[in-house]
Amino acid sequence: MTADPLAAYRPTDVFFADSERAILGSGAVRTWTTGSPDALADEVAQALAEAGPAIALGAFPFDTGAAAALTIPETVRTGTRPRPSGPVDTGEVIHFNPVPEPEKHLAAVADLTARIEDGRLDKAVLARVLDLECREPVDVGAVLRNLVAGNPAAYSFAVPLPHHAVLAGASPELLVSKSGGEVRSHPLAGSARRSPDPVRDKENAARLAASAKNRAEHALVVEAVADGLRPFCRELTVPAEPELVATPTMWHLGTQVRGTLHDREVSSLRLAAALHPTPAVCGTPSVAAREAIGDLEPFDRGFYAGMAGWVDATGDGAWAVAIRCAEVAGQAMRLYAGGGIVAGSDPAAELDETSAKFQTLLRAMGLEMAG
């Protein structure tokens, strides 16, 4: 155990922390830059078995055909989740560029809502990005410290990507974790802004909990997660009602799905592959949602809405949905945020929701602003 794995972090390292534990990997015994989670699951399991008590850490993109970033590090430090004092300075942002323009995002939401109301699909998640330019190269370690400090319950991660870029984020959403014979997933869907005013904050939460539209949107995700896990489980518990989940910036509806596995050796990567992408980041039906996303988002999602996490030689591990994240490269930083669109979604409310979701990363940059 290392006192503070974050203190030793360098941008070429891989970092992943849940609310209790942090893992820092440095160097590489083995790296995978291509292959979907499903295609790699057996190969990774075999490499881990051969490497002794090893762990593979990294991220997979939204589009499972695109490049992967998974490593068996040379050195692994594990420790309790660090509680850094913060915030620390990350450097000055000199330019903001939303892609697409906010008006174009409103039009895309309206277009998607029309497709849904035509009966072509039930739900799709539409995202936008905010490109930041900084005066100096971004201090990724400082951003990561601020993300960890500012989001104590989040899955925090930093994964090196090709071309010296780093994916850094603080996701509230667990795609899947596996420990011995137990599996867990914590899908989120349905969102409302937090408010600094405690009365309005409570009202926002109560309105979200009572919203039929948000509950229906949430149910689609829970159903997909339950369907994905059922074949692996001899017992699966799926609560009938969602709970409110609070992050420092957002309220969400969340459901804790828990199961007992038929085979305790099935790997967390195999389980993640069976679930990804859930309708929390893609939609229902999945194929129609991907098509709508491809038509309406004018950028490549890259690792956003993919997954970040780890798997060890026993198959244990955890994968977070890669949201509330940014890709950092030199002086440039690309922040991503999306929201689920269903029949009756209001474009202005959806634009506001994505602005609120940018706040996780903006705060880590020492900023608080309308995205």
Ligand SMILES: C=C(O[C@@H]1C=C(C(=O)O)C=C[C@H]1O)C(=O)O
């Ligand atoms: C897609 C994102 O978040 C997801 C979408 C949500 C929603 O549509 O309500 C809520 C939580 C996440 O599952 C994001 O943060 O970019």
